[in-house]
Amino acid sequence: WQNRPLNQRYCALFLDALFVKVRRDTVGKEAVYIVLGITPEGHREILGFYVGGVESSNGWKEILQDLRNRGVQEVLLGVFDGLTGLEEAFRSIFPKADVQRCVIHKVRSTMNKARKKDQAELSIDLKKVYTSSTYEEAEEVFEMVKKKWKKNYSRELASWEEDLPVLLTFLGYPKEVQQYIYTTNLIERTNKEVRKRLKTMNSLPNIEAAE
Structure with a gap:
């Protein structure tokens, strides 16, 4: 086999x-x-x-x-x-x-490093990034997330920023398949x-x- x-x-x-x-x-x-x-x-x-x-x-x-x-x-x-x-x-x-x-592995990794009181809100904000309609929109949303959270999680957000191109590759594919390939x-x-x-x-x- x-x-x-x-x-x-x-x-x-x-x-x-x-x-x-x-x-x-x-x-x-x-x-x-x-x-x-x-x-x-x-x-x-x-x-x-x-x-x-x-x-x-x-x-x-x-x-x-x-x-x-x-x-x-x-x-x-x-x-x-x-x-x-x-x-x-x-x-x-x-x-x-x-x-x-x-993306899901990345979110889990970030949540493991976040304070418990911040996890739910931070998770919701990050979800807005990878549920954007286009890569350009996702970049704009990420900038807002970074501005909001950089004081407490600068290292984690720097990692997201570095990985953003490979985390959002799926946005360049047809919408019909995006839900299957982002994770x-x-x-x-x-x-x-x-x-x-x-x-x-x-x-x-x-x-x-x-x-």
């Missing part, structure tokens, strides 16, 4: 990892890298999953290269979270593709089902069992 030939062209690749407990002498958490692709006809399919080690950009690069070796030649868009080095790894294999950083939710639903099935297991005896 992992070696089957793949389509040459995909509209989008969604990248996400979940973690499972695997025994190798001792029990430890290991990453399961999963790639979901959408064909030009709108068909969704899991292109591959790879078990082992700690999630890293180098691990993703090997996986993306494997997909290319199996036939994937063109990708319009890559959708993933903000793992350090992942964007560079993706672009090294698919240099012509657009990149969409998962990794499509693949996270799959991961949620896997976690549900693994919940009753304390650990898996080996890598083969995990696969």
Whole structure:
């Protein structure tokens, strides 16, 4: 299954990892890298999953290269979270593709650094940015958000400002598909089902069992 030939062209690749407990002498958490692709006809399919080690950009690069070796030649868009080095790894294999950083992951990360009393209001303000109709409108809204919150969250807002181009890539796509590509939710639903099935297991005896 992992070696089957793949389509040459995909509209989008969604990248996400979940973690499972695997025994190798001792029990430890290991990453399961999963790639979901959408064909030009709108068909969704899991292109591959790879078990082992700690999630890293180098691990993703090997996986993306494997997909290319199996036939994937063109990708319009890559959708993933903000793992350090992942964007560079993706672009090294698919240099012509657009990149969409998962907005929901970014919001969660920001909320984790915000004071509890500010979280609800800050979340609403940030939502106004990524629910704008155009990139230009989103930039204007962000300037207002930055002016309002920069005193307390200058570092977090500087990170948003730096990432804004890859957080709002989806606004350049047709409105009919924007709701599907601004986040990794499509693949996270799959991961949620896997976690549900693994919940009753304390650990898996080996890598083969995990696969």
